[in-house]
Amino acid sequence: MTRKLLVVSATAIAVAGGMNSAASAESADLVPIEEGVLQPGPPPVDDETGFLPAPTEEAELPPVSKPKDGPDAEYCQPRNVYKPTANLGKSHWGIGATQANWNDTPRTARSWFKAEVGGEVSLTYSGELKASASVLVAELETKFGVDLSVKLTAKLGNEIQVDTPARKTTYGKYGVWRMKNSGTSYTIYSNCHTSAKSTVTSFTPWYVGWYLWER
Template sequence: MGIIKSSAVGSVVAFTVMSGLMAAPAYADETPAATSTEEPVEVNTAPPQEPEETGLLEESELEPEPEVTTRPEKPPFDTPDAEYCSPRNVYVPKTKGGTYHKGVGPTNSNYNGTSRVARSTFVSDVTGEVGVSVTAGLSGSVSAMIAEIEGKYEVNLTAKLTAKLGNSIAVDTPPKKTTNAKYGVYRLKNTGTSYKIYSNCQTSTKKTITSYTPLKVGWYLWES
């Protein structure tokens, strides 16, 4: 069982939540409240959005791409004056979407049943890794796709990020409200076009690819 603490400072009722457990309220006295120097924490009004696409694949589930070669059924044929292109996979980022939070571990919740503002502290109780998710049909590697997205939008992305055990966050919970907290990884959504160029300069069918790529580790908070 996790450690549970509660304390009261000034007119604020404070809770500490460990491993998803909720502490009983400690009622505050009437002494002046201490001034907080902490930066405000963003608290949302709804749970994190799920990715809009279905059929997403993790990087480990993607089938390896065969080597890009000439398509023999398509002219021009291999003659001295035939047009030649360097065979390659192409990925072109098209639309930068929003960020989506993928949780690691359970959602922690704390209800403030008092008539005063309560301070809730949440602590992550698991370690987990979050990677890239992408729709089927990507030509080339995930790392090449990430490099193109980074170059176009001037962002720093990575194929995997780890949300670690023991990270904590504190936030005020209004009276008669519940603060919910989920720890995990924010991922950037992007839509792009993927295709192959063959040595005879023919191209494969262009496919629209949607991806969610790790951007940063953090908490997602919302009230209910």
């Protein structure tokens, strides 16, 4: 007997830099999210109101003053600093429309999702970031032992297969997984004093993949 799978696949549409609607970021951090594993619901939505694309260059440094003479004189090379403080978990940025397969049979069937739209996802942040995006990425990679990027391109044709139980619908959302972090950014002056420290929250591209859930 052959399997019968009724497929209701939404036609993917491009999403050009649109922001997700606001929701609690804290609740998203408590949800275990693993790529390729069915989740109980759609991707948690982070409130990214006010987030900006990460700067390609660091903030302008103050003029370097001549070190004072004497044994007690302090001098530091002026520089902009970013220090990560916490890993706040994963966040999925979807590209294109959600796809869905409804299994209208009494047996488990196989769902096959294929990316019909591609796009680029860049690092974004809130707060006052003195350092450049590349410095932020390097600091995060060193602290957490991961490979991150300033931006990632999710290409067309990426595919994933998953079992859909009888009388259930499996959903697939293609996009880029990002690491959510908090940190501090400030400037060190030539007299070794620092500027006020700003709390920076960032979403840093991690890898391309799918978010899957079932109802």
